[in-house]
Amino acid sequence: MTQDSGMLKHTLRRLLGLLPTLLMLITVTFFMMRMAPGGPFDSEKLLPAEIEANLNAKYHLDEPLLRQYFRYMGQIAVLDFGPSFQYKDWSVNELIAQSYPVSLTVGGLAMLLAFVLGTTLGIAAALRQNTRVDYSLMGIAMLGISVPNFVIAPILILLLAVYAGWLPAGGWDWGIASMVLPVVTLALPVTAYIARLTRGSMIEVLHSNFIRTARAKGLPESVVIRRHALKPAILPVISFMGPATAGLISGSVVIERIFSLPGLGSYFVTGALNRDYTLVMGVVIFYGVLIILLNFLVDLIYAWLNPKIRYDEKY
Amino acid sequence: MPGAVFWGQLMNDRVLRVQDLAVHFKVREGLLFNSKTYTLKAVNGVSFELNAGETLGIVGESGCGKSTLARAILGLIKPTRGRVLWLGEDLGKLDEEALRKRREDLQIVFQDPLAALNPRMTVRDIIAEPLWTFYPRIARVQVDERVRGMMKMVGLLPNQINRYPHEFSGGQCQRIGIARALVLNPKLVVCDEPVSALDVSIQAQIINLLKDLQKKLNLSLVFIAHDLSVVKHISDRVMVLYLGRAMEISSRSALYKRPLHPYTSALIKAVPVPDPKLARIASDTGLTGDMPSPLDPPLGCVFHSRCPYVVKRCELEVPALRRMENGDWVACHCAEELDLTIGKAPT
Amino acid sequence: MKPTRQFFVLAVCVPLLSACGSDDGERLPGSLDRHARAVELVVAEDGRPVPWVLAVEQVLHRDNGEEPVTLDPHLAEGTPSAHILRDLFEGLTSESPTGRVIPGAAIRWNISRDGKTYTFYLRREARWSNGDPVTAEDFVYGLRRSASPSTASNFAQVLLPIANAAEVLAGKVPTDQLGVTAINDHILQIQLKGPTPYFLRLLNHSSTYPVHRPSLVKYGSAFSRPGNLVSNGAYILKDWVLRSRIELVKNENYWDAENVIIKQVFYYPFEDQSAASKQFRAGELHWTYGVPNNQFKWLQRHYPDELVISPWAGSYFFGYNVTREPFIENQDLRLALALALDRDLLTEKVTQFGEQPSYALVPPGIGEFVSPQPEWADWTQAERNDEARRLYAEAGYSEDKPLRFEIRYDTGQNNNKKMALAAASLWKQVLGVQATLVNEEGKVFLRNREQMVLTQVFRSGWTSDYADPFGFLELFRTGHGRNYYGYSNALYDSLLDEIASERIPARRRRLMFEAERILLGGLPFIPVYTYVTKRLVSPRLKGWESNIMDHHYSKNMFLLKSVHEGEASAAAVERDEERPAEPEESVTEEVLPTATEEGQANEAPGEHAAATAAPAAEDGQASEDPGEAANSEEVPKSEPEDDGATAPAEAVPAEVEALPAEIVESPQVQSEAPGETGEVPEENDAAGGDSGSGEGFRE
Numbered sequence A: 001m002t003q004d005s006g007m008l009k010h011t012l013r014r015l016l017g018l019l020p021t022l023l024m025l026i027t028v029t030f031f032m033m034r035m036a037p038g039g040p041f042d043s044e045k046l047l048p049a050e051i052e053a054n055l056n057a058k059y060h061l062d063e064p065l066l067r068q069y070f071r072y073m074g075q076i077a078v079l080d081f082g083p084s085f086q087y088k089d090w091s092v093n094e095l096i097a098q099s100y101p102v103s104l105t106v107g108g109l110a111m112l113l114a115f116v117l118g119t120t121l122g123i124a125a126a127l128r129q130n131t132r133v134d135y136s137l138m139g140i141a142m143l144g145i146s147v148p149n150f151v152i153a154p155i156l157i158l159l160l161a162v163y164a165g166w167l168p169a170g171g172w173d174w175g176i177a178s179m180v181l182p183v184v185t186l187a188l189p190v191t192a193y194i195a196r197l198t199r200g201s202m203i204e205v206l207h208s209n210f211i212r213t214a215r216a217k218g219l220p221e222s223v224v225i226r227r228h229a230l231k232p233a234i235l236p237v238i239s240f241m242g243p244a245t246a247g248l249i250s251g252s253v254v255i256e257r258i259f260s261l262p263g264l265g266s267y268f269v270t271g272a273l274n275r276d277y278t279l280v281m282g283v284v285i286f287y288g289v290l291i292i293l294l295n296f297l298v299d300l301i302y303a304w305l306n307p308k309i310r311y312d313e314k315y
Numbered sequence B: 001m002p003g004a005v006f007w008g009q010l011m012n013d014r015v016l017r018v019q020d021l022a023v024h025f026k027v028r029e030g031l032l033f034n035s036k037t038y039t040l041k042a043v044n045g046v047s048f049e050l051n052a053g054e055t056l057g058i059v060g061e062s063g064c065g066k067s068t069l070a071r072a073i074l075g076l077i078k079p080t081r082g083r084v085l086w087l088g089e090d091l092g093k094l095d096e097e098a099l100r101k102r103r104e105d106l107q108i109v110f111q112d113p114l115a116a117l118n119p120r121m122t123v124r125d126i127i128a129e130p131l132w133t134f135y136p137r138i139a140r141v142q143v144d145e146r147v148r149g150m151m152k153m154v155g156l157l158p159n160q161i162n163r164y165p166h167e168f169s170g171g172q173c174q175r176i177g178i179a180r181a182l183v184l185n186p187k188l189v190v191c192d193e194p195v196s197a198l199d200v201s202i203q204a205q206i207i208n209l210l211k212d213l214q215k216k217l218n219l220s221l222v223f224i225a226h227d228l229s230v231v232k233h234i235s236d237r238v239m240v241l242y243l244g245r246a247m248e249i250s251s252r253s254a255l256y257k258r259p260l261h262p263y264t265s266a267l268i269k270a271v272p273v274p275d276p277k278l279a280r281i282a283s284d285t286g287l288t289g290d291m292p293s294p295l296d297p298p299l300g301c302v303f304h305s306r307c308p309y310v311v312k313r314c315e316l317e318v319p320a321l322r323r324m325e326n327g328d329w330v331a332c333h334c335a336e337e338l339d340l341t342i343g344k345a346p347t
Numbered sequence C: 001m002k003p004t005r006q007f008f009v010l011a012v013c014v015p016l017l018s019a020c021g022s023d024d025g026e027r028l029p030g031s032l033d034r035h036a037r038a039v040e041l042v043v044a045e046d047g048r049p050v051p052w053v054l055a056v057e058q059v060l061h062r063d064n065g066e067e068p069v070t071l072d073p074h075l076a077e078g079t080p081s082a083h084i085l086r087d088l089f090e091g092l093t094s095e096s097p098t099g100r101v102i103p104g105a106a107i108r109w110n111i112s113r114d115g116k117t118y119t120f121y122l123r124r125e126a127r128w129s130n131g132d133p134v135t136a137e138d139f140v141y142g143l144r145r146s147a148s149p150s151t152a153s154n155f156a157q158v159l160l161p162i163a164n165a166a167e168v169l170a171g172k173v174p175t176d177q178l179g180v181t182a183i184n185d186h187i188l189q190i191q192l193k194g195p196t197p198y199f200l201r202l203l204n205h206s207s208t209y210p211v212h213r214p215s216l217v218k219y220g221s222a223f224s225r226p227g228n229l230v231s232n233g234a235y236i237l238k239d240w241v242l243r244s245r246i247e248l249v250k251n252e253n254y255w256d257a258e259n260v261i262i263k264q265v266f267y268y269p270f271e272d273q274s275a276a277s278k279q280f281r282a283g284e285l286h287w288t289y290g291v292p293n294n295q296f297k298w299l300q301r302h303y304p305d306e307l308v309i310s311p312w313a314g315s316y317f318f319g320y321n322v323t324r325e326p327f328i329e330n331q332d333l334r335l336a337l338a339l340a341l342d343r344d345l346l347t348e349k350v351t352q353f354g355e356q357p358s359y360a361l362v363p364p365g366i367g368e369f370v371s372p373q374p375e376w377a378d379w380t381q382a383e384r385n386d387e388a389r390r391l392y393a394e395a396g397y398s399e400d401k402p403l404r405f406e407i408r409y410d411t412g413q414n415n416n417k418k419m420a421l422a423a424a425s426l427w428k429q430v431l432g433v434q435a436t437l438v439n440e441e442g443k444v445f446l447r448n449r450e451q452m453v454l455t456q457v458f459r460s461g462w463t464s465d466y467a468d469p470f471g472f473l474e475l476f477r478t479g480h481g482r483n484y485y486g487y488s489n490a491l492y493d494s495l496l497d498e499i500a501s502e503r504i505p506a507r508r509r510r511l512m513f514e515a516e517r518i519l520l521g522g523l524p525f526i527p528v529y530t531y532v533t534k535r536l537v538s539p540r541l542k543g544w545e546s547n548i549m550d551h552h553y554s555k556n557m558f559l560l561k562s563v564h565e566g567e568a569s570a571a572a573v574e575r576d577e578e579r580p581a582e583p584e585e586s587v588t589e590e591v592l593p594t595a596t597e598e599g600q601a602n603e604a605p606g607e608h609a610a611a612t613a614a615p616a617a618e619d620g621q622a623s624e625d626p627g628e629a630a631n632s633e634e635v636p637k638s639e640p641e642d643d644g645a646t647a648p649a650e651a652v653p654a655e656v657e658a659l660p661a662e663i664v665e666s667p668q669v670q671s672e673a674p675g676e677t678g679e680v681p682e683e684n685d686a687a688g689g690d691s692g693s694g695e696g697f698r699e
């Protein structure tokens, strides 16, 4: 009990400690965006001066920069990311709210798939270390890591969507069918990476003394693996998963393009290219918070898996 | 317990026979494409017997194959050659499941006490796990009671039952290890350097504890250490191991007075003496150089590269482990000629 | 001529050549897409398709490029928004499928003698989607809103010809000073600053659309959301799932609703053209926004029916910064570079989609305007190269002292990088010029180009918002916001002024011709090519036609039945009283441009006689058409039935790769479609189990 409340305190302290980081991130992004050449309303077409003035006035871009900055900070303090310059019918909040569930679903499912499949394959390989099974699994994993998404995805689309017609070639309707290809494509390299990670750490753990002890106790091998080896073996996977999950659920630009998904990832790119200041800021802040929270979650899981850490935290 | 009658019959009889036991490892060296595999003979033809309630000390330098031997005895590694007969039954012939069942009788206490305990388990779980495994239906209260009893028996406070291993000292961890090994009431316990990692003062405590428990529970013990002083107090007989081979197996009394093998003699002389005045320098022991690599052991007598009494024959012919008149065993061509009585100057 | 061009000519012309060739709209046996073969189009007297060739499900799936930035007509910019808004709203004028100005919300109009006052008579039957009548006041309100500084439209320049528009935009006078008046509910008067001959064209631009005042008042800036948006066009906004799809449904209150065939339109955004083309191939789209670069050959081979390429009112060129060395006052040097560019090579190897080499500024096909061509346009490239070398040497450059400059470009959709690279290497090859490529991020490039400090030679181009050459010529006016060239010529400027106020079309054209001639003499830019639009269109989708503005209204389109659908549903139609009578009056129209190509391709020796009309007989009507009968043999009805029955069994996927090759190579032969060719598509769709129902219908 006391341990738990200690942890809670620690948790809160760490969360607060991350606020300055976030503030820095916001500030740096804000000024960097403004410093980038060109503005949101520059385009190939002629924009008469009066019109540009009207636009700048509407979005307060005619104010001094610091004033804009504080205006913006005031806005985000109440969680209002403002209107998008580019998608004029929508506020940044709406854009994120609509696209984020998609990225979260695709990324989350991909991570889940990668985790389950990756650890399973990794363990399978570790238990058959240096056998043909091991070599072929790791060979495939190496392939999975080194072949990029944008190569795998079109092949999958051609085979499963265009030729076979089993799955849609793209688009998103919240149906399982529309999720399969993006999730699988997104999960493949991560699966491969996790499999390798798991294999390595599993082999190491299986050589550790307490596993010998567990075997000496007379436990069946399956119990040895499940009860003793699994948790320590996936620790490295857990710490890898923090940033990896953040990466996956913040939306992969490549996957979104290839499968025409309305996810968050593309906003980074279109927002930046169009100098859609508010959109970029919104997405960056959102992503920042996401990373922070996820790393935090990973720490919690880590502590749960590793009592030593829990113990150390009291000091 | 069904085995009890049988066990009674075998009292003062051989419970364990180890015959020509060998464990070889394949070791690969070099990179992927120009790698070579060597055979590492960690244990190479060891034989001995053990009576019920008896303690055999095994002594040897680091890397001589003690742990490997210990694990091979218990069937935790498959031997390359030879047999281990437990109560007349060849452990090598048992399948994995049957062997697993023998864990009730055959237990081991490991070398590094902390590392041998799962850091993610409480003391309760560590000690109780064998119980759950062998008696899945046992009631929780009973398990707890037994765990607390074991803890008390090995000198731990039962209220520390919910602690994790890293919250204990090394000595306490070893007590946990012992409790865990004993919780199923085994008949043979192999202690693989149970005290090497501990302070001298604590070493004595643990050795005494083991001694007491052995008496109390009528255990057969194999007690492994890397120096002779540690095994002195606990062993009935002592086996000296060098490069995977037994050099000498003697009763305690004889061994410490008049060792049969030049290596044993050297080990005895190497025992650190608490009194600095009496401390001898290493060269006095007659042991020169390091132990040769087990990958490339000397031909003939494996000890010949370091033996002060080496003769021509030693380099050509492997000395067999022979029984001497007094009933002790030795593997030295010159055993009869040499008088290695402790205290005498080397001839 | 290159196959590219030949193809495009076909695409444009075939609708006119309705009499030539008779074959089914057959799909290639080898192509892998899932677009079913269409039945033949039959149109009634009024030019509308007869009901029984129409697909049961009139749902159109359009790839719309990027996500539209807004559906507020007055804030809209960019093509994706424009496409959807044309479906949702109707301006005072509208466009025919070929791009002619036709009456829209206004049924007719008067233009005053001085060309400055337009009086529009609105359709009395025009209704908003909620049933409210569309009134002149709605237009006044819309135009005022569009011009209002508080709306901050960034396309309000379209309104600039209207009297006081500039002042309103600048906030100098209130919006009610805009030269727009509602005379009564149905008469609208617009005062212009000066005569603007292209003004009618501007009135189908979204900036001039009316808005429904009550809903704007009620919903404010959210008025253009699904559920809120009240529109006066052929469609209503049903749903908008951000970056997934925009769904429109037919507006039953639209004045011409009875002629709107497509009931539902889905617009999908695609950031990646190859993603769209895959979805098209998977049968999930009828219409793509574009096609992936560099896939021309492949598409032409595998999707000749679907690939549609047509000219577009836009020019690609390189600009000179004539305010910077080495191009200041150095007309000959500028000409040298222009001469040394082998445009045929560039369009063939770099752009690859049948773009036309260009020697002038204004793309062809805008009204009746014809650009002046420089003398060297008729030379061979070798002659041009010789002249270029001479001018280059004259300008004082040589191998030892080569001309050095930077080519600046952004990486956009238009092969900019490849184009810059190709130009640099041509200049190097022909003249020995040392050109450095500078690639810049989009906005950085725009800024640099505008500032004219760093630029020397840079990527440029223009597509006009309205089909009028003036939009192109104006770019080079002294002080114009988009005059990145630093070009300044008093004579040219005064000509532009004259053009702006000239309202006799022929004289205006002459003035524009003269202005362009002057410009080509000064050569502040290097013409390269004129744009084309390139897209994949389902052979079942008809009713649209190529036009240089690339405006395509869903209300004009319709989906033909697939052959299978034809079989399945024709059973019902067969008993329809309309059917027996109809064929006599109807005129078969071979609309599919590629149909002719395809027929030849499929021709298999020795099978002509039996099979000529087989596919036609399959849909049960075309064989009775007089035009068709002329060159096709009537086939007993039992025959296609056999086809239908046996075809699925002969499904041979292995053929799939082999066949398209033949298509490209096979000579142009009489377009008879052997019965055999009917099999593969049949079989492809047989997955849906249609062949059984096909038999049923013939009984």
Ligand SMILES: Nc1ncnc2c1ncn2[C@@H]1O[C@H](COP(=O)(O)OP(=O)(O)OP(=O)(O)O)[C@@H](O)[C@H]1O
Binding pocket: B025, B026, B027, B040, B042, B060, B061, B062, B063, B064, B065, B066, B067, B068, B069, B111, B226, B294
């Ligand atoms: N799994 C293994 N694979 C290969 N070689 C091994 C393996 N286990 C042990 N060895 C080698 O066998 C030899 C004997 O090892 P072992 O652990 O039995 O020595 P030890 O006498 O217990 O040493 P220590 O006193 O250090 O514990 C060593 O050379 C060791 O490197």
Ligand code: SF4
Binding pocket: B261, B262, B263, B301, B302, B303, B304, B305, B307, B308, B309, B310, B311, B314, B319, B331, B332, B333, B334, B335
């Ligand atoms: S056999 Fe020879 S070398 Fe070996 S211990 Fe005896 S004397 Fe020494």
Ligand SMILES: [Mg+2]
Binding pocket: B066, B067, B068, B111, B192, B193
């Ligand atoms: Mg050891």
